[in-house]
Every structure is written in structure tokens, then in C-alpha cells.
Amino acid sequence: MEATRTKSSILSIQSLVIKFTLRGQVLTAIRDISLELYQGESLAIVGESGSGKSVLVKSIMGLLDKNGSIEQGQIFYNDRDLAQFTTEREWLQIRGKEIAMVTQDPMTSLNPLKTIGKQIEECVVLHQGLKGKAAYEETLKYLTDVGIYDVEKRYKQYPHEFSGGMRQRIVIAIALACHPKILICDEPTTALDVTIQAQILQLLKNLQQKYGLTTVYITHDLGVVAKVADRIAVMYAGDVIEVGATHEVFFNGQHPYTWALISSLPQLGLKGQQLYSIKGTPPNLFKAIKGDAFAPRNPFALKIDYEERPPFFQVSNTHYARTWLLDPRAPKVELPETLLAFFEEGRQHANDA
Numbered sequence: 554m555e556a557t558r559t560k561s562s563i564l565s566i567q568s569l570v571i572k573f574t575l576r577g578q579v580l581t582a583i584r585d586i587s588l589e590l591y592q593g594e595s596l597a598i599v600g601e602s603g604s605g606k607s608v609l610v611k612s613i614m615g616l617l618d619k620n621g622s623i624e625q626g627q628i629f630y631n632d633r634d635l636a637q638f639t640t641e642r643e644w645l646q647i648r649g650k651e652i653a654m655v656t657q658d659p660m661t662s663l664n665p666l667k668t669i670g671k672q673i674e675e676c677v678v679l680h681q682g683l684k685g686k687a688a689y690e691e692t693l694k695y696l697t698d699v700g701i702y703d704v705e706k707r708y709k710q711y712p713h714e715f716s717g718g719m720r721q722r723i724v725i726a727i728a729l730a731c732h733p734k735i736l737i738c739d740e741p742t743t744a745l746d747v748t749i750q751a752q753i754l755q756l757l758k759n760l761q762q763k764y765g766l767t768t769v770y771i772t773h774d775l776g777v778v779a780k781v782a783d784r785i786a787v788m789y790a791g792d793v794i795e796v797g798a799t800h801e802v803f804f805n806g807q808h809p810y811t812w813a814l815i816s817s818l819p820q821l822g823l824k825g826q827q828l829y830s831i832k833g834t835p836p837n838l839f840k841a842i843k844g845d846a847f848a849p850r851n852p853f854a855l856k857i858d859y860e861e862r863p864p865f866f867q868v869s870n871t872h873y874a875r876t877w878l879l880d881p882r883a884p885k886v887e888l889p890e891t892l893l894a895f896f897e898e899g900r901q902h903a904n905d906a
């Protein structure tokens with residue numbers, strides 16, 4: 554699918570299908586996804602609620618709910634197919650150690666009864682084999698790295714003595730102390746106010762560079778990830794419908810669903826013009842989906858959109874979109890003025906930079 558082979562892939566998802574059984578009915582949450590994660594990059598997976606973002610990352614960490622299973626496909630990490638793992642023992646070699654996760658609510662990841670210093674230090678001891686003073690010193694270093702001051706005093710405090718933003722920093726420190734190669738950030742700033750959000754995103758970006766991490770952001774907010782991600786994968790109804798470098802998806806998006814996501818950004822709304830809004834609801838995942846899942850909500854849908862799943866059409870070496878509009882036989886569509894102006898402005902910026 555993706556022709557960029559100059560960068561090496563750290564995780565390779567191939568033809569993945571994930572289903573859940575609920576009260577005797579089967580729901581397909583992930584519908585034949587193939588996606589590469591490149592060493593050292595920052596990839597954002599964007600899509601509305603229910604599009605399958607969390608299920609996808611849970612499958613990478615062996616955290617699928619009991620009623621879910623991988624029906625088809627591979628998840629290659631270091632030549633091992635994680636999709637074949639069957640025991641918790643196998644997952645413990647990967648989870649935390651190789652692939653760590655930071656979630657929306659730091660309180661669920663923290664133990665309220667232990668000092669935050671001890672919680673970080675446990676990872677330092679377990680994953681780095683340090684002991685005593687060396688482990689303590691290393692723990693203080695992580696606290697400093699995530700922007701916490703007065704570290705010796707803070708080491709002895711409990712999670713409830715920190716603000717939401719500070720707790721998120723501690724969870725990040727715990728993740729880092731396990732020395733992971735991949736850090737998955739699942740809506741890491743959704744619960745925080747805007748200023749703190751920006752600080753945490755900047756921190757994650759700095760730490761990614763400092764530690765040479767590969768980062769995956771999961772979010773419904775395209776605006777947030779535009780600032781931190783190198784690439785964006787857009788998900789809709791369990792499928793990746795567009796993937797490309799951030800500026801490509803943002804300023805030259807090709808799938809009508811991507812247009813809809815971009816059009817709902819506040820930046821466009823501020824111009825006070827008519828928004829291209831998404832009408833209708835996502836499809837019922839208990840039913841088989843024919844064609845392009847977005848077709849019933851797509852004002853530009855073609856007849857074939859209701860019949861056949863679009864292949865990935867190549868837009869550039871790094872940019873692909875699953876939309877029949879990219880077929881050479883498709884008619885040209887007129888995009889709303891606001892969107893065209895936004896794309897144009899973005900390209901100008903890119904040229905000036």
C-alpha cells in the first residue's frame with residue numbers, strides 16, 4: 554500500500570480484521586486495515602467516536618476485550634506477529650516494555666496509594682535493572698524530563714496531590730521509565746484545558762525527539778494533532794480511508810470524509826461562511842458494509858461508492874486515499890469555497906516556509 558520504503562517500518566499492520574460478539578451478534582470493528590508505522594515518526598490516527606481507533610491500538614497491546622478477536626491479518630513487530638499471541642506471558646514481553654500507552658485519564662493508570670516516585674522507580678528497577686541510589690537518581694531524572702520541579706519533594710507525594718496536567722506528566726514519566734520503543738497516546742489531552750493541552754503536546758514532542766521514540770496519537774481532534782504529527786491516518790467505520798504526511802492530509806485531503814473533518818475545524822468556522830457539515834450517522838457495524846462506508850453521508854458519492862470498496866489511490870509517494878473520486882473516470886467535484894481557501898492558504902504557508 555505505502556510506497557515509502559526509505560524509512561524503516563517498526564510496526565506493520567496487514568489486512569487486519571477484528572470482530573466482537575455481542576448478545577449472539579457479530580460486530581466488525583476493524584475492516585481489513587493495513588498500516589505501517591515508521592521508526593521515529595509521529596503518526597496520528599484520527600476519526601470520530603466509534604471509528605475503531607481504540608480497538609486498533611488495543612489489538613497492538615493485547616488489550617482487546619474478551620468478546621473481541623482478530624479474525625484475520627498480521628501485526629508485525631520485530632518480525633514477530635503479535636496477532637498470533639495467545640498468552641498474557643507473551644504480551645508482557647511487549648506491553649509497557651516495547652509499546653507503552655498514555656491514556657486520557659491519568660488516574661486510571663496511577664496507584665492512589667503509592668507515592669509517584671515509587672511508581673516511576675518500580676519501572677526503572679524492573680525495566681532498567683537499576684537499584685538503590687541509582688534507581689532513585691534515575692527516577693528524579695524522569696521527573697525533571699517531564700517538566701516537574703522540586704523533584705525530591707514531589708517524589709514523596711501521592712497522585713491526589715497533583716493537578717490533572719501534572720498527573721499526565723507523571724504517567725508519561727512512568728511510560729518512559731519502561732524504555733519503550735513505541736509510545737501510544739490515546740486522547741492524551743482531552744481531559745485537560747487548552748493551555749495545559751498545548752504544554753503536554755509540546756512535552757510529548759520534545760520527549761519523542763530526546764528518546765528517539767515512535768509515537769502514535771489517537772484522537773478525534775484533527776486540530777490538535779496537526780501540531781505534533783508527521784503523518785495522519787484518517788479512520789472511518791473501522792477502515793483507514795486516507796493516510797499521508799500531515800500537510801498532505803490537511804491541505805490536500807482527498808476523501809470527502811477528510812474534507813468533512815477539516816471543515817468542522819474551528820479555524821474554518823471563524824470565517825463565518827457556510828460549513829460543509831456531515832449529515833447522518835456512521836453505519837451500523839453489525840451489518841455488512843458494501844462499497845465506501847461513507848457513501849450515504851457523502852454529497853459527492855458516485856454510483857460505484859455504493860457497490861465496491863474503493864482501493865487506495867496514490868496521490869503522492871506518501872499520500873493515499875480510498876475514494877472513487879480519485880479514479881481517472883470520476884467527474885470533477887466543486888469543493889466549498891471555505892475548504893478551497895483553507896487548502897490554498899496552507900499551500901502558501903508551506904511554500905513560504
Ligand SMILES: Nc1ncnc2c1ncn2[C@@H]1O[C@H](COP(=O)(O)OP(=O)(O)OP(=O)(O)O)[C@@H](O)[C@H]1O
Pocket residue numbers: 573574575580582600601602603604605606607608609618619620621773838
Ligand atoms: N467489547 C466490545 N464489544 C462490542 N463492541 C465493541 C467492543 N469494544 C468496541 N466495540 C465497538 O467497536 C467499534 C469501535 O470502537 P472504538 O472504541 O475503537 O472506537 P473509537 O474510534 O476509539 O471511539 P472513541 O473515540 O469513542 O473511543 C464501536 O462500534 C464500538 O462500539
